[in-house]
Amino acid sequence: FVFAIAIGIPIILVTSELSSMYPDDGGYSIWVAEAFGEFWGFQESYWSWISGLLDNTLYPVITFRLVEALFFPQGLGFWTAWLCKSSLVLLF
Numbered sequence: 001f002v003f004a005i006a007i008g009i010p011i012i013l014v015t016s017e018l019s020s021m022y023p024d025d026g027g028y029s030i031w032v033a034e035a036f037g038e039f040w041g042f043q044e045s046y047w048s049w050i051s052g053l054l055d056n057t058l059y060p061v062i063t064f065r066l067v068e069a070l071f072f073p074q075g076l077g078f079w080t081a082w083l084c085k086s087s088l089v090l091l092f
Contacts, residue, residue: 060088 018031028048033041064085068076076084 060085060091064088 019027022030022034024030029041029045032044064081068081
């Protein structure tokens with residue numbers, strides 16, 4: 001808890017300060033581009049997008065594995081599991 005506050009408070013303060021200095025939409029991409037140039041701004045945008053894409057694809061799988069382990073310890077069949085995972089992807 002102390003670690004979360006020690007890390008969270010400075011991040012909150014930096015984000016609020018930069019958001020008030022650069023009120024345009026774009027967040028980190030604009031901040032990095034202003035500080036380091038367009039090349040690094042593009043790099044930050046691209047890698048943030050890739051990170052979000054890969055990170056968000058894990059949530060339905062993790063959710064399914066948790067529900068399967070809690071409620072179906074013997075496991076589900078391939079097609080049932082595929083249908084459940086597809087439903088979670090559409091839900092999220």
